[in-house]
Amino acid sequence: MAGSAYARLDFAPRARAVVDCGSYSKPDNGCTDERRDAVAAYTDALDWYLSGDDRYAVKAIEIMDAWSGTIRDHTNSNAPVQSGWAASIWVRPAELIRAGHDWPQAGRFAEMLRKVYLPKVVGGSQSNGNWELSMLEATVGIAVFTDGRATYDKAVSMYLDRVPAYIYLSSDGALPKVSARSNLRTPEQIIKYWQQQSTFVDGLAQETCRDFAHTGYGLSAIAHIAETSRIQHGDLYPQVADRLRAAFEFHAKYQLGEPLPENICHGHYERSLGPTTEVAYNALHNRLGLAMPETERLTAQLRPEGADMFSLWETLTHADNPH
Template identity: 50%
Template sequence: MASFVSGAFNHPGVFLDRAQLEFIRLNVNLGLDPWKSAYKDMMNSSLAALDRPATPFVNVECGSNSNPDIGCKAERQDALASYAMSLAWVITRNHTYADKAISYFNAWSYTLQSHNNSNAPLQSGWSGASWTRAAEIIRYTYNGWNATDVTQFENMFRNVYIPILINGSTSNGNWELVMMEAVQGMAVFINDEDVYNRAMSKFLLRVPAYIYLTSDGELPLSTPTNNLTTPAKIIKYWQYQTTFVDGLTQETCRDFAHTGYGLASIGHVAETARIQGNNLYPDNAARGQGPNGTDVQLGKRLRLSLELHSTYDGGAVPAPNWLCNGTIGRGLGPVTEVGYDIFHTRMWYNMPYTKNLTESQRPAGTNYLFLGWETLTHANNWVW
């Protein structure tokens, strides 16, 4: 198995590093937009209320579409609330926010024992992705989290989350992408190189099987575990789309919302990988690590996919007949800020449709699943 970490992990090192956190703090405190408005928007959210109680469950049971919902919404939103509190702590240096984040961590880590039912892996990925961002910030910027409680939180990751996530999924691609996002973050938090490498290996197999490039051939690539052995099976898995263009995803013709989840996780994982010393954005990165030894080309895939979907998401440009039979489910969601920052702000690519969509949606808020306040964290955040 390839190694994706050289030496010790960098901390804080999940999605945001110390320089980026300082960039956010400085711009909000200087009263500059869009960061000031984005921070105000986050703090006006019910998730940022200091009197909001944690509601942990022993066993979280989530079926399809969260039916049943036994702790599903509560877990996701408590995790996002802890992330809001961690960002508020960084920006204000008010320990009340850090302590509130810790109250969520402790409530769940001393209670949660399992995830069950059909959506358990996805639920674990969504919640886990938010937990890791928040906990990494608090652990490495605040000295008020008791060591015993930190260990308990680590144990929750090791015993409850990682076992249900690490083997991935053969469901629609957004599942496996957010599952590997969560495992990657947990691996950083618990300083486990083996778990990190397993997550990254599976992630790099999934990205080229999720976003199509014409260089892949006549049909999209597949992960080894998906058993898509015939063209008919591939086309069915790609929502019966038969015309493939650069940037199309496996879920484009399902709807743009689920596509947005997948694109968001790809950007999130790539950001954490960059912080850990593995820049996946150049076209020559991760060569030979895709399905059947193909090149991953993560940066090119994500950049073209964001621009393709942004072109049609606003509704000004109608969907052509070849795309999903001319009928698309718009609603990409607050998912473009990170990719736009990467490719336009840092790498100088011209992305006019992504620019228009990103700026029209500011300040990007939360989808109450695993996305949170990315205008605040990544608008023009060019600090490397």
């Protein structure tokens, strides 16, 4: 982490007033820059916290202040998920710095989260599940940083509704569960939403047959929200553990090279799960004692898990971490 470009002390933020993001970040008017800068701020905050080198705290503050003094809005079709991706990262360095370093503009940063990011994410989404899960992760993080208990409780309620609608277990019946806020009513509508998949097995996710990358975004967000809930003394892991374990075991097995059965995604899949396993593996296997042999194999292969989207330095922060 310390050797990455994100930790360079000459790193220059590229804050802008309006971040304009279309589908798949096309156009990319500040989308990549915003996520890059948030990752850099988090990297610097971690570097400061672990090394004690104050220069990294100063750099993290410089980046966060640049954005809190500049950004006013997110626009275009990807505005909700872009807001979710960025805010779910921003809150991490903000928490670390505020807890242990002087930061005169911390209040302005909180206002940025409330006024620019929260309105875009707090209502959730009925698009593919990774959107809403990323937006809920951001909402939970913003609520914690701003002491917004009502917002936190709302997000947790939406999370406990969405997770069963994202990961299938055979106990659900012949078809996956549906979010209470969804307009899916018929088997045909549900199957279409699940990427035309009509055979369901334990651990299959709503986006498995789309690709493993977006599925990984969803699973990562599920684990992150549960991890935050545990730190906030309202542990959600017991309520999502069976589904999260099944999903990681299912996807890890095929990420490692096992061919998909013909009745799952027609036997074809994009093997692109990403570095998303450490948080869930540490919580479910190391703390709760659940067997996760496929996830264990994949995690060992991926280590050290670096920086990808909003799964950041998680071998460093979570590998074999009993706390």
